[in-house]
Amino acid sequence: MKVARLARLHLNDSEVDRMTNQLAGMLEHFRDVDALDLSDVEPLNQPIPLSNVMRDDVEAPSLDRDEVLSSAPAAQDGRFRVPPIVGFEE
């Protein structure tokens, strides 16, 4: 349940039961790596030796605002419109 909340997924009780079982089965399988000695191994985060790739700081046209907002579920005054953010505790 806590994981579902962190993932912003409202699951019903039967989904939670099924997923809890399936995830437990997978995590059990994933214990196979406990057989490896990983104490001196450096983690590999990504496969290529590039870092902090920046472009030159020059102005360039961006996406058209109206075109972007036209596919939003709700928009108003050139912005995305969302339900109230504060004042509604879970």
Next chain:
Amino acid sequence: MTVRRTAVDIAASVAAGELTATAVLEENLAAIDAREKEVHAFNLVTADRARERAASIDADVKAGRNVGRLAGVTVALKDNMCTRGVETTCSSKILEGWKPPYDATVVRRLADAGAVVVGKTNLDEFAMGSSTENSAFGPTRNPLDTSRVPGGSSGGSAAAVAAGFSTVSFGSDTGGSIRQPAALCGLVGVKPTYGMVSRQGLIAFGSSLDQIGPFTSTVADAALLMEVIAGHDPLDSTSLPQPAPALSSVLSQGVKGMRIGRITDMPEGSSPDVLARLEAAFDALRQAGANVVDVTMPSMSYGLTAYYLVAPAEASSNLARFDGVRYGLRVDAKDLNSMYGDTRAAGFGDEVKRRIMLGTYALSAGYYDAYYGKALKVRRLIADDFAKAYQSCDVILTPTSPTVAFKFGDKTSNPLAMYLCDVFTIPTNLAGHAAMSVPFGTGESGLPVGVQVLAPALGEAPMFRVAAELERAV
């Protein structure tokens, strides 16, 4: 069944005025009319747009204007690549109806080269699956035997080429999603070196693993497409700062003196028909003058665990953007957090939810080191194993998939059984290397078997040389 034309032939004939782009397209549209209902390769067929495009290429040829290297070649695009103004869904209800405001870099490069887009193809939702059974819009069937899956997640793209709906197609490969369906549908499928092809406009699944690549009927077609789509893109910060490799020119070089690696401690579980074809592939390369050398990959079988922690972790983060705010589905609710939770619960399918949960768990405080952190260390071991193996060989051969195409429903009840389909393809993505699947004869029930050629990062040239030799030997 229509004769399958190659991209190389079409481009040459259309540019020379011997064949029209319109004629090529109409053959594909006729095949779609005849069989798409049964195969379901597409989420969307863009016939009108394609006809306009083909007509404009034909007009360019007539007027003597330059038409590009893919003039008149029909392509199908996996429906996770953004196409401006054309619905892009990732086969998910959460994006149904969304029309991107821009084209992916690959889509733009294909258009510039004169290709004609026929439609957007079906996939496992957000590319999560190995059979295309996880699509929110229903499964794709294997055109070679419609009681079987086409593989996945790029199953629609593979089926489109296998059924003659398009000359070639494109998919994305995070853990085998191009190579495995290529093998199951009897096609060539390429997973380029990480960073070789721009990911800009590819809807992200596992950002450190994803690459776009082609499905083709021939190795030469795959080489041509790679030359068109590869090369640096300033819009993708993980794009390698170098031009596309020359591949068409290496295909006739043969494999004399090349060293072909054979893994002696390969993960078990492949069916005998698949292993027999792998042996035949080694024999064919020996006959052509290559040397087969033994190598070991002691951590290869742990790749599955590393992958199914790293990929869901990255996915749980990437898919956070589907929250009902900027695009796609929204389920209205009284406050923002409820809207997020309700929208995502209604919009995502089972497998996507499962992987988001798994990834969120693996990244959560208290479990990070035990799962995600450990997976990254295993990832290093796999890269080290490859580095050691490639000291004594140029490429490595394995099966692409442990079995030929399986039947619908065979693996849907057990997610782990489905994950095991990827045991040979996953290590390449973890290491960021190149690999491709080449059809090499048939196995059980006369279905195609694919042999996988693995190469180190930027090893596309030797990889294509070996693939071309295998194609000649079939």
